[in-house]
Amino acid sequence: xxxNNRIDAFSELGNFxxxxxxxxxxxxxxxxxxxxxxxxxxxxxxxxxxKNGWFLPEQxxxxxxxxxxxxxxxxxxxxxxVYDFVDTESKTVGIVMAGNIPLVGFHxxxxxxxxxxxxxxKLSSDDVKLIPLLCEYLIxxxxxxxxxxxxxxxxxxxxxxxxATGSNNTARYFEHYFKDKTSIIxxxxxxxxxxxxxxxxEQLSALGEDIFRYYGLGCRSVSKLLVPRGYVFDEFYKSIxxxxxxxxxxxxxxxxxxxxxxxxxxxxxxxxxxxxMIKEDESYSSPISSVFxxxxxxYEDLKLLFKDKQADxxxxxxxxxxxxxxxxxxxxxxxxQDYADEIDTVAFLLKI
Numbered sequence: 222x223x224x225n226n227r228i229d230a231f232s233e234l235g236n237f238x239x240x241x242x243x244x245x246x247x248x249x250x251x252x253x254x255x256x257x258x259x260x261x262x263x264x265x266x267x268x269x270x271x272k273n274g275w276f277l278p279e280q281x282x283x284x285x286x287x288x289x290x291x292x293x294x295x296x297x298x299x300x301x302x303v304y305d306f307v308d309t310e311s312k313t314v315g316i317v318m319a320g321n322i323p324l325v326g327f328h329x330x331x332x333x334x335x336x337x338x339x340x341x342x343k344l345s346s347d348d349v350k351l352i353p354l355l356c357e358y359l360i361x362x363x364x365x366x367x368x369x370x371x372x373x374x375x376x377x378x379x380x381x382x383x384x385a386t387g388s389n390n391t392a393r394y395f396e397h398y399f400k401d402k403t404s405i406i407x408x409x410x411x412x413x414x415x416x417x418x419x420x421x422x423e424q425l426s427a428l429g430e431d432i433f434r435y436y437g438l439g440c441r442s443v444s445k446l447l448v449p450r451g452y453v454f455d456e457f458y459k460s461i462x463x464x465x466x467x468x469x470x471x472x473x474x475x476x477x478x479x480x481x482x483x484x485x486x487x488x489x490x491x492x493x494x495x496x497x498m499i500k501e502d503e504s505y506s507s508p509i510s511s512v513f514x515x516x517x518x519x520y521e522d523l524k525l526l527f528k529d530k531q532a533d534x535x536x537x538x539x540x541x542x543x544x545x546x547x548x549x550x551x552x553x554x555x556x557x558q559d560y561a562d563e564i565d566t567v568a569f570l571l572k573i
Contacts, residue, residue, distance in 0.1 A: 269351065275435070275472060315343065315377040316340060322435045323348060340369065356370050382402055426460045449520075480498065
């Protein structure tokens with residue numbers, strides 16, 4: 222397959238995904254192979270929460286919509302245009318996928334296949350059906366992909382390179398286990414937001430999307446706020462009140478009740494609006510249903526702070542001085558060029 226062939230196939234997959242838009246999901250007659258896949262995929266979306274309680278249909282559909290946008294032909298061409306694709310021997314690249322948010326491992330799979338390599342995939346037990354079904358559709362569109370996609374439930378074997386994503390603890394295991402392989406090993410990352418006190422109600426409301434989307438489980442989810450000393454959170458809480466329905470999700474509510482009890486028993490000072498706790502803490506990784514905050518005295522000091530924390534941060538909301546800067550409400554809208562841990566996966570794959 223040529224690069225153009227691969228781009229065409231993925232853009233067809235994007236066309237298929239574009240049909241699934243929340244309550245307005247609608248079958249389009251112009252989309253290929255709908256007779257085989259539309260109802261199956263819709264059923265898989267609606268049933269994902271039975272395997273992973275965090276994967277409610279609205280969350281899965283949000284991820285699906287983001288991928289339908291990313292897989293537009295012009296987006297794929299723009300993404301690949303900056304690389305020098307040459308015909309090289311296809312290698313087998315193992316992927317150990319995470320399962321914290323829907324389709325989180327799909328970018329690695331896309332990168333491997335778009336560069337002409339074979340993907341040996343070990344799925345997360347929390348997300349075992351969505352990606353295989355997308356691969357079925359992709360193979361139906363372009364049968365040449367069939368020998369290039371393999372799923373395994375056991376240990377990865379017979380591969381040339383590996384991309385593994387996990388926690389800081391599992392990363393140590395990956396580094397030992399894959400020490401003799403060319404690899405990308407990803408660890409925990411978090412995202413933060415900088416507030417100055419001059420934000421509009423609309424900006425603070427958009428920040429709620431950065432905090433609550435995927436219930437705060439993603440590395441692009443804002444888990445900490447940097448605020449000027451003396452900052453008052455009243456306007457912030459007013460602006461995010463529309464997200465109160467998150468308490469309808471039992472797993473979130475259970476986490477809220479548990480973490481609140483732990484904080485209160487430990488006599489920690491908290492701000493609480495009934496569905497989100499705010500706690501002063503130097504850490505960047507806050508538990509579900511809470512966000513940490515830290516005061517700063519000088520806005521310029523944040524440059525040094527973020528430089529020291531470079532390896533721990535994925536996105537920084539509202540800090541134009543950083544290359545990690547993202548606008549309010551946009552952390553969960555990455556482009557194909559927004560690589561996890563800022564490691565260029567395609568460049569890595571083109572060199573193995």
